[in-house]
Amino acid sequence: MIAFIDDHRQAYGVEPICKVLPIAPSTYHVHAARHADPGKLPARARSDTALTAEIRRVFEANFGVYGVRKVWRQLAREGVTAARCTVARLMRSMGLQGVVRGRKVRTTIPGPAAACSLDHVNRQFRTSRPNALWVSDFTYVATSALRAAKSPGRASSTWHS
Numbered sequence: 001m002i003a004f005i006d007d008h009r010q011a012y013g014v015e016p017i018c019k020v021l022p023i024a025p026s027t028y029h030v031h032a033a034r035h036a037d038p039g040k041l042p043a044r045a046r047s048d049t050a051l052t053a054e055i056r057r058v059f060e061a062n063f064g065v066y067g068v069r070k071v072w073r074q075l076a077r078e079g080v081t082a083a084r085c086t087v088a089r090l091m092r093s094m095g096l097q098g099v100v101r102g103r104k105v106r107t108t109i110p111g112p113a114a115a116c117s118l119d120h121v122n123r124q125f126r127t128s129r130p131n132a133l134w135v136s137d138f139t140y141v142a143t144s145a146l147r148a149a150k151s152p153g154r155a156s157s158t159w160h161s
Contacts, residue, residue, distance in 0.1 A: 002031050014028055027075055048114060051090060052094065055096070067098025067100075068084065071098075121133060
């Protein structure tokens with residue numbers, strides 16, 4: 001929205017555009033001031049910018065294998081104070097993830113020739129009367145003799161007036 005206002009502010013002005021769009025003119029002006037002067041950014045945004053550089057440095061110095069906990073501990077050893085949840089949030093926003101040991105357990109391996117189930121209700125779950133439509137989810141459950149298909153949750157009748 002801010003980019004749209006920037007593109008059209010010369011022709012129409014900020015306030016008329018903001019009347020049409022769901023944004024207050026003061027919000028646009030605050031954003032423009034922060035963009036022009038990074039010193040006007042909120043304290044969290046400024047600390048996030050500085051901490052992001054430190055997190056990336058520690059992550060790359062350790063060959064990209066450190067996860068949130070180890071990056072957080074390394075930063076603490078170096079005297080950089082940050083909450084672990086803040087390190088986790090910034091690593092997630094940067095797309096950084098540590099290496100996970102072991103391998104993931106794959107519980108369902110679909111057959112390449114198996115056809116997908118048909119959608120008999122065409123994703124329309126509203127009915128005109130009770131007990132007109134029943135929907136359930138099937139998974140495998142181990143039994144004493146063999147594996148059997150069973151619904152894990154509940155079968156529900158969806159009825160909306």
